[in-house]
Amino acid sequence: MDESTRAPDTRPHFETVDPATGQMGRTYEGHTQDEALAIAQQTRQAFEEWRRTSFSHRAGLMKTAAAVLRRRQTELAGIMTDEMGKTRKEGLAEIEKCAFNCDHFAENAERYLAREPVDLGGPRAFVTFNPLGVVLAVMPWNFPFWQVFRFAAPTLMAGNAGVLKHASNVPGCALAIESVFQEAGFPKHLFRTLLIPSRDVRAVIEAPSIAAVTLTGSVTAGRQVAGAAGAVLKKSVLELGGSDAYLVLDDANIEKAARVCAAARMVNGGQSCIAGKRFIVQKSVREAFERAFVEAMRAYPMGDPRDEATKLGPMQSIKARDEIHDQVRRSLEKGARLLLGGEVPGRPGAWYPATVLTDVRPGMPAYDEEVFGPVAAIIEAADEAEAIGIANASPFGLGSGVLTENLERGERIAAEELEAGMSFVNANVRSDPRMPFGGVKESGYGRECARFGIREFTNIKSVLVEG
Missing domain, CATH: 3.40.309.10 (Aldehyde Dehydrogenase; Chain A, domain 2)
Structure with missing residues (x-):
């Protein structure tokens, strides 16, 4: 995330390059900062209704998203190859992994987030896991579908909404991911892609419509995003570099x-x-x-x-x-x-x-x-x-x-x-x-995947009922 600023009405453009040949690919028109903030607000409004849906309703849509991914597997793998050079074999496998992930959280989210009773020797007490709101995801180019679905499937199944700021060299992947959720029948604004430059990320983090942020990327980017989120007291999960x-x-x-x-x-x-x-x-x-x-x-x-x-x-x-x-x-x-x-x-x-x-x-x-x-x-x-x-x-x-x-x-x-x-x-x-994913030291903090990951962006609330 860059600290520099620009006029909010300047419209960015994103050009793709085929890494195998060096030839220019497609150019995408991005969102202005004002448009990005408006989209985030629309997503917040969609969350207010989504948070009250049942797990079975969410699971049905998530299962459909898995089916959409499998039906469009060749197309989506091809976009990865065009934009960041992923081999066809690895691209096809990545899309199937995303579909498996959607199926997994459709089938297990309710169990992962079930209320947990607490024995206090008298009044009824339990812990419940409630959604936080809109989660901003800042994602990298190297696994342009998997990194996003790894966050998105549990986030949406937990009752949250999501906005995606993807790497600037994979705009086609970013828009395709939004289209998968749209095709699957999710509410129109529940998951949106923001085509914005890195310098506009801070403004989105600071927006009242955003509840939390997750980033996969470099240590430098992690420090900047964590600092911006911390300054406005918003939860963050970071998956950074590794050696x-x-x-x-x-x-x-x-x-x-x-x-x-x-x-x-x-x-x-x-x-x-x-x-x-x-x-x-x-x-x-x-x-x-x-x-x-x-x-x-x-x-x-x-x-x-x-x-x-x-x-x-x-x-x-x-x-x-x-x-x-x-x-x-x-x-x-x-x-x-x-x-x-x-x-x-x-x-x-x-x-x-x-x-x-x-x-x-x-x-x-x-x-x-x-x-x-x-x-x-x-x-x-x-x-x-x-x-x-x-x-x-x-x-x-x-x-x-x-x-x-x-x-x-x-x-x-x-x-x-x-x-x-x-x-x-x-x-x-x-x-x-099915296993928690994440690191320690400069590799970040927090976990993705499994019950540990889906609980990261929930309000872990203690409830006591005394008659």
Whole structure:
């Protein structure tokens, strides 16, 4: 969110670019600040009636939204490919995940938000979960449908309303999401998309019609949004960056570990907060892991994102690609060794190959920073204790992984030792509507998904009835 201001009647425009070719796409006319505030007020008015609807009514509409997503799956996946370069296979899977999420909260919201009795030894007492109002969502480009539906399905099922400020490079996705809810039969103004620049977000947060805000994005954006929300005493949930560490222990199945780590690193072309980024390997198995890992990463060649067989498409923009390459270059200058990739291909578009660095140490960008692309950093640790220490010595704490054949050992480390909101053993970290999702430290606060997520934007109210 930018602190600069502009005249409220200036109309913004949003231009899209195909990352695979660098060619200009469609241009969208945005909303003025006054229009955005008016939309937020309309959404607040829609909330007043929606909050009194039954769970069964909401669930019927949410089930219809899932059906709309599945019916339009190919179209919606194509918009993602056009605007941010997502591969066709990953795009289709993302839409299905959104539909599953809608089904999940349609089926479970009433149970998640059921009144909880409290035994006070006399008067009747219970806790109830009431909707807060309109939730503003500030969302990123990397999972342009999933990030939004992850927030929207539980928010609407809880009786709230929503407005979306999406990333400026995916306006088509943003409008398509609004159209899904409209087609499903939700009230006209219950979920709206605001096509506004980042500098107008503060004004929307401060609007009386907004009750709370959720953001998925960078640490910088998180600080700005949290500061704006805090200044007007509004609840916020933040899912920020990550530099997820995967511990490869001396008793790991090296071939299996390499495949899991490659899948963790290469999800969405490496452009994911929960992608594995730091692979902390015990010294005794480092060389074997390096060989196996390089071969596993070779299985992700660059290709046309519109081909369903492609596993690595372009980065979201040439600017982003160049930033990734600069992090690799500076890491090599400081002593890292290149095992795979690391060269910008001579072709139009935002392409970058699967890349593996080793001998990565503190002071290198690949060690200290979040590299938002297909670049893996191998870090050596003498033993388990040092591996845990390296993993935790990060300002981030989103996801983490442990690779070991000793499941008791892996469970202990994952559950008790790693400072992260999610820790998986012998699997790559991923979000699921049935499990809470979120981080600690500079990876944010609050939770999405499951009963923990749907309760974030409710008034957890104590009620006592004495006769």
